[in-house]
Amino acid sequence: MEEKKLRSQEWFGRKGKDGFIYRAWMKNQGFPNHLFEGKPVIGICNTFSELTPCNAHFRDLADAVKRGVWEAGGFPLEFPVMSLGECTIKPTAMLFRNLASMDVEESIRANPLDGVILMCGCDKTTPSLVMGAASVNIPTMVLSGGPMLAGRFKGKKIGTSDLWRFVEEFKKGELSQEEFIAAESAMARSIGHCAPMGTASTMAAMVESLGLALPDNATIPAADSRRKAMAHMAGINIVEMVRSDRKMSDILTRKSFENAIMVNAALGGSTNFIIHLLAIAGRMGIELSIEDFDRFSADIPLIANVQPSGEHFVEDLFYAGGLPAVMKEISGKLHLDTLTVNGKTIGENIQKAVCYDRELIGTLEKPFKPESGIAVLKGNLCPNGAVLKPSACTPSLLQHRGQAVVFEDIDDYKSRIDDPNLDVTADSVLVLKNVGPKGYPGMPEVGNMQIPFRLLSQGVKDMVRISDGRMSGTGYGTVVLHISPEAAIGGNLALVQNGDWIHLDVQNRSLTLEVGDEELAERRLGFKPLDLGYARGYANMFIQHVTQAHEGVDFDFLKGGSGPEVKRDSH
Incomplete structure (x- = not known):
């Protein structure tokens, strides 16, 4: 079979003036000529920002990805895109999700990339990066930043879900100002995103259940050395994806979306999951309705005993067997033949999964709660x-x-x-x-x-x-x-x-x-x-073109599958 021509060779493989220009300025970074002669160019799409605390460790994580890409014979090139810090950005990070997705789409489309690793953690960075990449449809995989370690306050584990309790206790005078400050200092005690099954971990679980990430992507803590090991393996995997020409459209099928809905139900995941999954489906041109979230989660009970629906934290879930173990418990409901980024099916990826703690991972017969999922x-x-x-x-x-x-x-x-x-x-x-x-x-x-x-x-x-x-x-x-x-x-x-x-x-x-x-x-x-009062700028465009909640809150002009490659050169 004839080997598919690399997309990056449309830039670096040219002769004459255009090829000279594309290669020459890249060489000022010290890259030798042989890197431009047919090695898969892997883009590392990095949402690192000190204004996005969940993603502030991504410099180190990107270095681990690069090691894997180099090992596999690829050529890694890191690039930044807009980062959305959930707790700091005003008026709300959701206002800018679609803008970040456009940044990602055009950054990938306009540059000489054969495959992409999306590095995301904080809530909106994951859907925005996946939405943008879906609109380009080249070999792509997701590497999440991982949950932070559970905090400790007054002898007990705490996480973001405890914020609401602390606020109530503070208002009632049961928690002093000094204790309030001590609690906030104790809660976020390590790198990573929120410790419970909040939106960030829900999004990490979403991409793993969709097949866009390696097994255990959702639950390895950010501070665990195995997160860096996974980043290294992701770098190796993306090069293999390029050589196999395994694109997002091969992975994101109607069946994979149904799997994600069922897994989210088993986890008691965030309601924000609905809006983001609808938007991703819209970018891929896959029909998905709000009623599907009720239909496919209706008979899935709460399997994972994790806050806010349960008692424990995502870190604990990892030690108990991680998302593969949760998925194995509902394997009879899932489409096990759906393809994933490592070339294996979902069924193959979870076949050897083991539950090590029944306090964390229940069964269909003995769930933690009979009601889960989303009621529409x-x-x-x-x-x-x-x-x-x-x-x-x-x-x-x-x-x-x-x-x-x-x-x-x-x-x-x-x-x-x-x-x-x-x-x-x-x-x-x-x-x-x-x-x-x-x-x-x-x-x-x-x-x-x-x-x-x-x-x-x-x-x-x-x-x-x-x-x-x-x-x-x-x-x-x-x-x-x-x-x-x-x-x-x-x-x-x-x-x-x-x-x-x-x-x-x-x-x-x-x-x-x-x-x-x-x-x-x-x-x-x-x-x-x-x-x-928004008469100009991005906010005005958002108001004019955003769809309603049951349609994914995406822009009406971004739905319907990937757009065309840009053919013209400026030189």
């Missing part, structure tokens, strides 16, 4: 869907009817939530509007609203909360999210008033505003779209 709700309040994570909810609230306490936007919420005169009871339904894709803009993680202080001091720990926003993957509670269509574009959420009755029925997958159609039509006459 429909009703007049969310005709295009809303989502809820049953494993993170209070069981008694999964069937609930209460009166709305409405916050028109995030500023209204912040100014009134702890007002002692707020007309609210434990049975109320907290409603937050205008925090959706267009309304914020960027759909921030504010959906898990804090319990009003007056109720918190009375011992109330959970309430039904609904919004068109998202919540952190480390969050928990009976929280309905991603209401679509959002309030900012005139969805029925915009019409909810204080005192309206709302009925949540998770078993029957419904969310109903008990207001008649005629009354809603009357209210709609007074609806005025928000003017957010």
